[in-house]
Amino acid sequence: MSTREDILGRLRQNTRETYDMPDLSRLQPIVYADPVAEFKHKTTTTAGARLVEMKAGDDLNDIVRQAYPDARVIASNLPEVSAQLNPNTATVEELEKTDVGVIRGEIGVAENACVWIPQAMKERAVCFASEQLVIVLSASTVVSNMHEAYARIAASQDYFKTYKFGTFISGPSKTADIEGALVYGAQAARGVTVVLQLQ
Amino acid sequence: MSTIHSKAAEAYQQKPEVVERHDKTFFGVRQKRDNMARALPEWEDLRTLASQIKKHTITHLADYLEQFEQNAVRNGVHVHWANDADQYNAIVYDILSSHGVKKVVKSKSMLTEECHLNDSLERHGIEVIETDLGERILQMMKLAPSHIVMPALHVHREDIGATFRRLIPNYASIASTYAAANAVGAPAAPIAPSAVGGSPADDNDPTFLTYVARMHLRQQFMEAEAGMTGANFGIAETGDVVVCTNEGNADMSTSIPKLHIVSMGIEKLIPNYAAMGVFQRLLARNGTGQETTVYTSHFRGPRPGGEMHIVLVDNGRSAILGNEEHWQTLKCMRCGACMNTCPVYRRSAGYSYTYFIPGPIGINLGMLRAPLQYSDNVSACSLCCSCDNVCPVQVDLSTQVYRWRQQLDSLGKADPMKKTMSRGMSFLFDRPAVYKAALWMSPAVNWLPAVLLNNGLNPWAYGHKMMKFPKKSFHQLWKEKKV
Numbered sequence: 094m095s096t097r098e099d100i101l102g103r104l105r106q107n108t109r110e111t112y113d114m115p116d117l118s119r120l121q122p123i124v125y126a127d128p129v130a131e132f133k134h135k136t137t138t139t140a141g142a143r144l145v146e147m148k149a150g151d152d153l154n155d156i157v158r159q160a161y162p163d164a165r166v167i168a169s170n171l172p173e174v175s176a177q178l179n180p181n182t183a184t185v186e187e188l189e190k191t192d193v194g195v196i197r198g199e200i201g202v203a204e205n206a207c208v209w210i211p212q213a214m215k216e217r218a219v220c221f222a223s224e225q226l227v228i229v230l231s232a233s234t235v236v237s238n239m240h241e242a243y244a245r246i247a248a249s250q251d252y253f254k255t256y257k258f259g260t261f262i263s264g265p266s267k268t269a270d271i272e273g274a275l276v277y278g279a280q281a282a283r284g285v286t287v288v289l290q291l292q
Numbered sequence: 293m294s295t296i297h298s299k300a301a302e303a304y305q306q307k308p309e310v311v312e313r314h315d316k317t318f319f320g321v322r323q324k325r326d327n328m329a330r331a332l333p334e335w336e337d338l339r340t341l342a343s344q345i346k347k348h349t350i351t352h353l354a355d356y357l358e359q360f361e362q363n364a365v366r367n368g369v370h371v372h373w374a375n376d377a378d379q380y381n382a383i384v385y386d387i388l389s390s391h392g393v394k395k396v397v398k399s400k401s402m403l404t405e406e407c408h409l410n411d412s413l414e415r416h417g418i419e420v421i422e423t424d425l426g427e428r429i430l431q432m433m434k435l436a437p438s439h440i441v442m443p444a445l446h447v448h449r450e451d452i453g454a455t456f457r458r459l460i461p462n463y464a465s466i467a468s469t470y471a472a473a474n475a476v477g478a479p480a481a482p483i484a485p486s487a488v489g490g491s492p493a494d495d496n497d498p499t500f501l502t503y504v505a506r507m508h509l510r511q512q513f514m515e516a517e518a519g520m521t522g523a524n525f526g527i528a529e530t531g532d533v534v535v536c537t538n539e540g541n542a543d544m545s546t547s548i549p550k551l552h553i554v555s556m557g558i559e560k561l562i563p564n565y566a567a568m569g570v571f572q573r574l575l576a577r578n579g580t581g582q583e584t585t586v587y588t589s590h591f592r593g594p595r596p597g598g599e600m601h602i603v604l605v606d607n608g609r610s611a612i613l614g615n616e617e618h619w620q621t622l623k624c625m626r627c628g629a630c631m632n633t634c635p636v637y638r639r640s641a642g643y644s645y646t647y648f649i650p651g652p653i654g655i656n657l658g659m660l661r662a663p664l665q666y667s668d669n670v671s672a673c674s675l676c677c678s679c680d681n682v683c684p685v686q687v688d689l690s691t692q693v694y695r696w697r698q699q700l701d702s703l704g705k706a707d708p709m710k711k712t713m714s715r716g717m718s719f720l721f722d723r724p725a726v727y728k729a730a731l732w733m734s735p736a737v738n739w740l741p742a743v744l745l746n747n748g749l750n751p752w753a754y755g756h757k758m759m760k761f762p763k764k765s766f767h768q769l770w771k772e773k774k775v
Contacts, residue, residue: 097373100558100606104354107614111351115344117566122334122573139583185548189514204573205583215596218547221540222513239584240569247565253530257367257593261572263584266540270426270442272449273317274498279425280509281540281587 117240123204124237131203132235133289140206140264141277142285147229153195153288157227160286161193168223169195170214180214188216194223194282198262199252201235201289202242207263208287209242212256220260226282228262231290294707296668301640315638317445322632324581325682332577342574343686345567346623349528350613356528356561357604363531367593370601377407380605384409384520384553385416387601391551393418393517397509399535399542400424401522402440402626403555403605405648421512423541425505432459438642440649441579441628446641453496456504466507470500509541519545521591523556523602524625525571529564532592533602536575536585543589550598554591559609559622571625574684579627612660617695621656623685630679630689636672645669652679652689659696667705670696728767735761 125131136144145156153173157164168178168191176195178187188194196219198208208228210220220226236242242261246252252259268279277283305311329335349356361371372387374380388396396413398420404410410420410431422431426444430437432455437443444452457463494500513519521542525534533554535542546552562568576582594600613619631637631651642650647658647666655673658666670693679689700706720727738760750758769775 095373096375096379099375100373100604100610101354101357103606103610104357104558104613107610108351108353109614109616112344112347114348114563115341117341117345117570120334120337120341120570123332135583140586186514189510189548207584207588216547217543217595221543221547238569239572240566243565243569243572253590253592256596257591258595259590259592260543261584261588263586265586267538267586268425268502269538269580270424270429270444271452271498271501273320273442273445276499276502278506279502279539279541280423280506280513280544 120240122238122240125203128203128235128237129201129232129289131237132201132206135203135206136264136287140285141267142206142264142287144287144289147288147290149292153229156288157193157195160227161225164192164225166190166192167195168193168219171195171197171229178219180216180219183216185216185218185222188218189222191219191223193225193227194219195227195229196220198228198230198287199234200242200245201230201232201287202237202239202261203235204238205263207239207242207261209246209259209261211252211259215256217256217258220262221266221281223282225284225286226262226265227286227288229288229290231292233292295671296646297640297644297672300644301636301672304640304644311639311641314446314641318439318632318638321442321581322629322682325578325629325632326581328577328581328583332573338570338574339684339686341570342684343623345562345570346625346685347620349561349563349567350559350619350622353558353561353613356563357558360526360528360531360561361604363529364602365531367531368600369531369593370599372601372603374603374605374607376607377605380407380555380603380607381409381412383603384555385413385418387551387553388413388418388518389416391517391599393551395419395421395512395516396518396520397421397423397512397516397545397549398520399522399537399545400427400443401520401555402649403522403557403607404520405437407555407605407607409555421509421516423509423512423539423545424537425502425539425541428505428509429455432456436643436648438650439628439631440626440654449496449498449501452501456501456508457495460504460508462508462511463504466504467495467500469507470503473503509544513544513548516545516549518551518553519549520553520555521545523554523560524575525568526556526561526602527564527568527590528561530592532590534568534572535589535591536572536587537589538580538582538586540587543587546591547595550595552591552594552598552600554600554602556602556604557609558604558606560625575625575627578629578682578684608661615660618656618660618692620687621653621660621692623687624653624657625685626653627684629682629684630687633678633682634673635676635678636674640672645672652693653687656689656692656696663696663699663703664705667696667700667703670700731765731767734765735763737761 167176169176200209266281637651655669673693677690
């Protein structure tokens with residue numbers, strides 16, 4: 094018998110009593126009267142990111158330049174961003190030298206400042222290896238909690254189609270592994286700016 | 293008391309300032325967890341649901357594993373099965389060696405610790421680099437984790453600094469770029485005081501040391517031919533592996549090298565995305581007192597031009613399922629909350645335990661692994677039940693510790709002094725006349741010279757002075773209707 098059959102057999106044999114899946118719709122999770130306000134608050138406090146509001150007519154390139162005036166290498170595949178590197182064509186080695194990566198988020202979560210980022214570029218290293226990360230997010234996508242976010246992802250046909258990866262990012266990379274002191278920029282982005290598009 | 297844990301804990305007490313710092317550090321994490329709990333009105337409902345989801349999944353695990361495997365294979369993932377640690381280590385080595393891998397970057401995984409993967413790979417000449425900062429520090433210092441979530445919090449910054457200066461070959465050139473790196477791309481306004489670069493003049497400053505580690509690890513990510521991660525959750529309905537980190541090291545390990553190997557204990561499965569919502573909300577809140585980890589990454593398949601492997605590991609888990617008294621330890625999601633709240637863990641620290649996972653869950657998992665080998669840890673519990681009250685998946689940890697203690701005698705591991713005392717007590721309790729006489733005489737003990745009482749042979753005078761027996765017993769007061 095194969096190892097697989099061994100393991101499955103032992104599991105079936107050792108299962109005594111079975112339990113039903115609970116009804117998750119009974120849960121009444123926290124919802125905010127103004128999820129966008131809560132998202133902005135959590136993004137700029139606990140998540141430790143910056144947030145810039147973008148109004149109709151604002152230019153994303155100007156916002157990126159203003160946020161990071163010293164940036165030399167910008168990487169993005171968003172058509173509205175003028176960048177030195179495109180993660181669809183650049184190598185991982187090139188992308189590792191990125192000062193500012195600009196990517197798009199699809200869902201914002203108010204309770205914890207998470208932004209859902211389905212991989213939409215060939216090399217997702219741009220999301221992690223960039224020194225600074227700009228996440229562009231429409232305010233209309235903000236939901237109150239993770240249950241709503243996961244329900245949207247499960248219902249959507251858009252994600253995981255071309256690239257089989259998606260991540261929630263909440264602020265810059267953090268660590269407290271040295272004596273519990275909070276430090277930003279452990280391995281991935283040292284800083285995050287969320288550009289919140291208001292319609 | 294003479295267990296290895298109690299002796300090690302006693303040795304640990306010799307430095308009260310270290311004990312106090314350890315205690316305060318982890319109680320601080322526990323308090324952050326409490327703040328998270330109070331901020332969510334649905335907290336207890338989440339715990340109940342999490343427990344129910346796990347009970348359901350674990351008691352249908354064979355079905356869910358088949359579903360998970362089917363979806364993972366459809367997503368282009370190679371799925372492997374391992375009965376035990378040896379098989380697991382061999383599978384990982386085969387994958388790595390068939391791809392000519394010389395160096396592998398690895399994010400934190402308790403399963404790889406359980407199976408001693410690193411030693412096994414290094415014996416075969418493959419270099420393994422831990423990329424979680426705490427784990428990397430421990431690896432360089434040749435130390436074991438002292439906690440499952442914050443593994444190196446017991447190490448002091450001076451020792452970390454000295455280790456980096458000694459073992460990172462390009463330390464000096466990394467340090468020389470520190471000031472410039474803080475200027476380029478720095479936020480226009482400070483985010484928080486701790487986010488601003490510390491003084492490079494202090495070469496043990498945590499911000500500076502984190503920068504050194506960042507640059508050192510960047511080089512490792514670029515050089516490695518493979519990345520390994522654990523799995524916080526596996527989602528049966530989609531085949532996703534979910535990995536949660538704050539540092540982003542799992543993502544760096546898997547977005548630079550093209551080969552990704554996931555090591556996953558079979559109990560990590562949950563049914564679907566609806567369940568994932570419950571666990572995502574509980575994991576970081578309980579583990580570190582954060583609303584979320586910075587990264588919650590869903591790996592559903594290989595990178596373009598890459599390969600993804602999932603190794604499903606049993607290593608005793610299917611046997612635990614058949615253990616009527618202890619099967620619910622399989623609900624554990626390794627958040628570490630039970631350690632942070634445990635008064636014994638906080639005051640005796642991880643190395644006092646003989647199993648690699650310390651604290652309440654570690655006591656139980658050690659006994660399930662090898663009761664004769666790890667029975668010394670069951671004394672490391674005051675039965676205060678605090679762990680039961682914080683556990684996000686409602687594992688009855690202290691009840692399980694109690695059950696192990698009842699089995700110690702049959703394992704030949706009972707404390708002889710306690711056995712004698714128990715026999716004495718049952719002799720007394722079976723004979724009311726003798727009991728009353730003993731009770732009447734007990735205050736006489738108060739008149740014995742202190743040296744006879746506080747001499748280390750009397751366990752009631754251990755760590756404090758011998759108690760004073762009251763003049764009248766409760767029995768007497770009750771009879772006189774004074775209580």
